[in-house]
Amino acid sequence: MDEGVESWGKYGADINAWSHNDNTPLHCAAYEENVEAVRVLLEVGADINPGCKRETPLMMAIRRGYTEIEQILRDKGTLTREEAFLVESDRRRRLL
Numbered sequence: 001m002d003e004g005v006e007s008w009g010k011y012g013a014d015i016n017a018w019s020h021n022d023n024t025p026l027h028c029a030a031y032e033e034n035v036e037a038v039r040v041l042l043e044v045g046a047d048i049n050p051g052c053k054r055e056t057p058l059m060m061a062i063r064r065g066y067t068e069i070e071q072i073l074r075d076k077g078t079l080t081r082e083e084a085f086l087v088e089s090d091r092r093r094r095l096l
Contacts, residue, residue, distance in 0.1 A: 016047045024050050030057035033066045038073070048078045059085065
């Protein structure tokens with residue numbers, strides 16, 4: 001997957017494209033605990049704090065206990081654990 005990720009930019013692919021289930025490639029890499037893909041996606045310009053209807057990539061990593069991915073995202077400037085959960089709580093409250 002990592003070579004494919006690196007080649008996306010060469011062919012004009014949208015590194016922040018949304019899937020049919022509201023996930024970006026960074027969401028998918030975080031969900032699958034693919035540390036190298038997370039690093040490559042961030043290096044080629046993936047949005048580290050994509051808005052989403054469900055969870056941010058950081059929230060996925062936290063929920064699944066992927067501490068290495070959590071640390072990578074935090075080191076790159078993503079929302080903190082508390083901020084991510086507050087944003088999600090506020091979003092869910094507004095849906096009620």
